[in-house]
Amino acid sequence: MSGRGRYLADLAAGALSVVFVRSAVPHALINTIDTSAAVGMPGVVGVYTGADLGLVNDHIAELHVPHPAFVDATAFRMAEQRLAIMPTDRVHYVGQPLVALIAVDRYTAEDAMEAVDITYSPLAPCLDADAALREDATPIHRHLRDNEAASIHIEFGGLTPDVTADLTVEGTYRIGRHGAVPLEGRGVLARVDARRVSVWTSTQIPHMVRRGICEATGWATEEVRVAVPDVGGGFGTKANVYAEEIVIAALARRTGRDLVWVEDRQEHLVSAAQGRDQTHRTRLAVDGEGQIVHWADDFTVDIGAGGLWVAGVVANTAIHALGPYRVPRARITGRAAFTNKTITAQYRGAGRPEACFALERSLDDAARRLGLSGAEIRRRNLLTAEDLPYPRPLPYRDGVDVVFDGGDYAGCLEAALELLPVEEIEALQDDHPDLQVGHGVGCYLEATGRGPYETGRVRLMSTGQFEVSSGAASAGQAHETAFAQVAADALRVDLARVRVRQADTDLVEHGIGTFASRSAVLAGSAIRKAADEVRTLATARAAELLGAPVHAVELNDGIFRSHIGEPGSGGVGWDDVARAAAPGGAHEELGPLDVTEVFRPQTVTWTMGAHAAVVGVHRRTGAVRVLAYAVAHEGGVEINPQVVEGQVIGGVAQGIGGTLMEEFRYSPQGQPQSTTFADYLLPSTCDVPEVRVRHLGVDTPGNPLGVRGAGESGTIAVAAAVAAAVEHALGDRVQVTETPISPALLRTALRQEQRA
Amino acid sequence: MTVEQTDAPQIQHVRLTTTVNGNVVTVHVPPRLTLADLLRDELRLTGTHLGCEHGVCGACTVLVDGDSVRACLMFAVQVEGRQVSTIEGLEACATTARLKEAFTRHHGLQCGFCTPGMLVVATELIDGSDPRVPLTETCVREALSGNACRCTGYQGIVRAVLDAADPSPEGAP
Ligand code: FES
Numbered sequence: 001m002s003g004r005g006r007y008l009a010d011l012a013a014g015a016l017s018v019v020f021v022r023s024a025v026p027h028a029l030i031n032t033i034d035t036s037a038a039v040g041m042p043g044v045v046g047v048y049t050g051a052d053l054g055l056v057n058d059h060i061a062e063l064h065v066p067h068p069a070f071v072d073a074t075a076f077r078m079a080e081q082r083l084a085i086m087p088t089d090r091v092h093y094v095g096q097p098l099v100a101l102i103a104v105d106r107y108t109a110e111d112a113m114e115a116v117d118i119t120y121s122p123l124a125p126c127l128d129a130d131a132a133l134r135e136d137a138t139p140i141h142r143h144l145r146d147n148e149a150a151s152i153h154i155e156f157g158g159l160t161p162d163v164t165a166d167l168t169v170e171g172t173y174r175i176g177r178h179g180a181v182p183l184e185g186r187g188v189l190a191r192v193d194a195r196r197v198s199v200w201t202s203t204q205i206p207h208m209v210r211r212g213i214c215e216a217t218g219w220a221t222e223e224v225r226v227a228v229p230d231v232g233g234g235f236g237t238k239a240n241v242y243a244e245e246i247v248i249a250a251l252a253r254r255t256g257r258d259l260v261w262v263e264d265r266q267e268h269l270v271s272a273a274q275g276r277d278q279t280h281r282t283r284l285a286v287d288g289e290g291q292i293v294h295w296a297d298d299f300t301v302d303i304g305a306g307g308l309w310v311a312g313v314v315a316n317t318a319i320h321a322l323g324p325y326r327v328p329r330a331r332i333t334g335r336a337a338f339t340n341k342t343i344t345a346q347y348r349g350a351g352r353p354e355a356c357f358a359l360e361r362s363l364d365d366a367a368r369r370l371g372l373s374g375a376e377i378r379r380r381n382l383l384t385a386e387d388l389p390y391p392r393p394l395p396y397r398d399g400v401d402v403v404f405d406g407g408d409y410a411g412c413l414e415a416a417l418e419l420l421p422v423e424e425i426e427a428l429q430d431d432h433p434d435l436q437v438g439h440g441v442g443c444y445l446e447a448t449g450r451g452p453y454e455t456g457r458v459r460l461m462s463t464g465q466f467e468v469s470s471g472a473a474s475a476g477q478a479h480e481t482a483f484a485q486v487a488a489d490a491l492r493v494d495l496a497r498v499r500v501r502q503a504d505t506d507l508v509e510h511g512i513g514t515f516a517s518r519s520a521v522l523a524g525s526a527i528r529k530a531a532d533e534v535r536t537l538a539t540a541r542a543a544e545l546l547g548a549p550v551h552a553v554e555l556n557d558g559i560f561r562s563h564i565g566e567p568g569s570g571g572v573g574w575d576d577v578a579r580a581a582a583p584g585g586a587h588e589e590l591g592p593l594d595v596t597e598v599f600r601p602q603t604v605t606w607t608m609g610a611h612a613a614v615v616g617v618h619r620r621t622g623a624v625r626v627l628a629y630a631v632a633h634e635g636g637v638e639i640n641p642q643v644v645e646g647q648v649i650g651g652v653a654q655g656i657g658g659t660l661m662e663e664f665r666y667s668p669q670g671q672p673q674s675t676t677f678a679d680y681l682l683p684s685t686c687d688v689p690e691v692r693v694r695h696l697g698v699d700t701p702g703n704p705l706g707v708r709g710a711g712e713s714g715t716i717a718v719a720a721a722v723a724a725a726v727e728h729a730l731g732d733r734v735q736v737t738e739t740p741i742s743p744a745l746l747r748t749a750l751r752q753e754q755r756a
Numbered sequence: 757m758t759v760e761q762t763d764a765p766q767i768q769h770v771r772l773t774t775t776v777n778g779n780v781v782t783v784h785v786p787p788r789l790t791l792a793d794l795l796r797d798e799l800r801l802t803g804t805h806l807g808c809e810h811g812v813c814g815a816c817t818v819l820v821d822g823d824s825v826r827a828c829l830m831f832a833v834q835v836e837g838r839q840v841s842t843i844e845g846l847e848a849c850a851t852t853a854r855l856k857e858a859f860t861r862h863h864g865l866q867c868g869f870c871t872p873g874m875l876v877v878a879t880e881l882i883d884g885s886d887p888r889v890p891l892t893e894t895c896v897r898e899a900l901s902g903n904a905c906r907c908t909g910y911q912g913i914v915r916a917v918l919d920a921a922d923p924s925p926e927g928a929p
């Protein structure tokens with residue numbers, strides 16, 4: 001284990017260092033880029049602007065386009081994005097790469113960077129989605145008429161909103177701008193030979209990176225290999241194709257030198273894709289019992305200067321705004337805006353936490369006015385075993401009609417409350433006299449295992465060991481363990497016989513990648529199919545070796561035996577099958593057993609869950625501490641329960657970060673303010689409590705493993721549950737409508753309380 | 757726009773003699789070279805990771821004369837004549853070995869990037885505290901509070917450290 005991992009920066013030996021000179025201003029025309037002083041400096045190998053790259057395409061195409069049926073049903077529109085890989089005429093955010101500088105080492109490169117002189121004619125920056133979307137706003141991208149990056153409109157149930165409603169609550173809810181911020185930053189290494197460029201990059205989506213490189217450079221697919229080393233966390237920001245990946249590959253070939261770029265933290269915080277930054281304007285109508293009559297949510301997303309996943313984020317937000325409830329009528333509208341902030345991608349949840357916050361906060365608001373508890377209003381609206389499966393009158397992004405395929409969502413809430421009952425606040429209050437303690441809940445729904453497909457490959461090596469690979473790169477999701485287990489089960493061998501290789505376009509030709517809780521479902525299923533096929537083929541070969549009919553041969557504990565003939569007579573093992581397939585063996589002509597399969601799900605599966613939180617608000621400072629936390633979720637079959645639990649707990653920690661401390665802040669002039677770990681705060685050991693997790697297994701027929709994704713389950717409802725608990729702690733004297741939750745707001749409420 | 761020139765710039769190098777993982781090494785380094793870069797780039801000890809290079813995340817933690825320090829904040833020349841232990845050097849340390857096992861058992865790592873730093877700090881915590889006083893969850897959390905992990909939510913890490921710290925043969929429950 002530790003010390004053995006080989007991350008991108010660990011592979012750099014022998015390569016020249018690349019650094020990027022980045023835009024220092026949020027919005028401007030570039031007057032001049034003068035690299036002449038840097039070029040002559042000792043140790044500098046080359047200095048390149050966008051004009052020197054020789055790209056056939058100067059921008060990266062979007063990574064996801066929804067199905068036409070979805071586009072029709074939701075009036076989905078999106079603008080063409082053409083954010084330049086390295087612009088020469090105009091900059092759109094602080095941190096945008098402008099010049100790539102190659103030197104013998106990073107120290108030298110960083111010195112030389114100072115000598116690159118760029119002059120700008122500043123333009124007014126646009127830093128707010130609402131302002132960007134106003135009709136009179138100047139478009140920040142020259143090829144577009146306005147700043148709308150995408151829009152969506154979902155409406156069903158038809159009735160005018162308030163017909164049977166007894167209570168209507170309206171609200172504006174904001175989820176701040178925060179993001180994945182993995183502990184390892186991004187990095188790219190490219191090595192060249194006469195034939196092609198090999199690229200190692202810290203990514204979750206190697207095949208899409210290969211496509212991005214080919215599209216921009218015009219190279220054929222065979223001219224690029226993309227391989228993934230150990231990845232120090234991804235969470236969405238590394239499920240993106242970056243300008244830097246294309247520039248390093250292009251310059252490696254151009255210079256004929258091996259090149260490496262490893263970003264530093266400050267660079268990461270201004271230039272790696274960020275997330276969230278949504279505002280929801282809601283209107284929830286309920287009857288006298290608190291049952292939802294109509295739900296309306298109009299949201300905006302600030303995607304910064306660009307976001308290759310904008311369709312995914314906007315569609316995700318809209319669909320997940322429906323929640324795990326009986327919602328007879330709804331109107332969900334949303335728009336994404338271009339602004340002069342850093343680019344965005346998907347961040348763990350990708351629209352789900354934002355949508356969840358808006359609906360859950362609205363439910364709590366209605367509950368308070370009706371004199372119900374947060375748990376009670378949810379009980380009255382959550383889908384139960386009788387309601388499920390629950391079809392919704394709209395298609396998913398893949399064009400297939402949405403059907404929530406769960407077991408009993410109301411039961412899941414009860415499970416969370418059992419794990420962490422309201423009564424626990426009494427003891428916690430006694431333990432923490434300096435805090436005011438409260439309890440809150442939040443529910444979510446997560447579509448997981450999105451297509452279109454994933455590839456899995458299983459090979460029997462000549463040693464009798466197996467090698468497994470897939471298009472889904474591991475960024476710390478413990479794929480090695482889970483995938484090995486899937487293969488070992490199907491091959492009936494010990495786990496130790498299976499080795500999972502890191503994703504590499506040389507190992508599997510096609511693939512999509514790891515994001516949206518899809519790996520276990522899709523790659524796991526593809527590996528299962530491939531392993532099944534290997535077993536079938538091997539059984540036939542073993543039958544031949546045994547001189548028995550195929551139907552009589554069975555595989556148990558890694559040994560093929562025939563039940564015809566003398567009982568107890570020897571069988572053949574995987575080693576024998578492997579030896580027979582090698583040159584000189586009985587099956588030499590058949591060749592090695594090596595199967596690649598594709599798994600294409602019919603549509604997504606839905607994971608529902610409920611979170612319960614107990615928080616303490618410091619009586620003087622208003623600082624919030626999460627004291628206890630519980631998650632119950634309806635997952636499917638768990639390939640490895642410890643892995644799933646780890647994903648959930650880690651997700652909760654990230655949710656707590658986004659709810660209480662993490663934020664990418666910008667000055668009014670558009671300068672990023674969160675550029676070190678002293679400003680962008682990650683939750684520490686003291687900010688995250690023990691998390692209790694209960695898994696309620698609800699099988700799904702959607703894939704051969706029966707699994708549901710859970711990679712985002714821990715994150716989605718954290719803001720909602722913590723906000724509810726904070727309000728409860730303060731006796732509802734405050735309404736939490738924004739994250740990160742501001743201690744100043746809570747201090748004001750505390751002072752009012754002390755006066756009262 | 758470009759020149760083909762790869763001579764290293766003429767920067768004054770300093771002679772440095774130090775002990776790394778028990779081996780005496782003598783190197784000539786630029787005065788501004790950080791300890792982290794000396795370990796990673798010159799000595800190829802890449803188990804010391806860099807998560808921030810400004811002293812906050814703890815991924816680069818190593819021991820200098822037995823005390824944990826952030827290798828990204830120290831210059832290489834500052835370890836002249838001192839003893840440096842990296843995660844690679846702790847391979848032989850029984851406490852670290854116990855910790856590694858416990859990390860695996862308790863799922864104390866996902867991507868593994870924070871793990872070397874965590875192990876160094878946890879080794880220092882266990883070896884530096886009175887074995888007769890059991891470690892509590894609170895003091896483990898406090899001791900590790902300068903080491904960021906973005907993946908695990910810390911639960912498995914804290915359990916692993918408590919487990920490895922327990923001198924009884926069965927370990928913690
Ligand atoms: S890299 Fe040294 S503390 Fe983060």
Ligand code: FES
Pocket residue numbers: 183232233476864865866867868869870871904905906907908
């Ligand atoms: S395991 Fe990934 S940062 Fe700790």
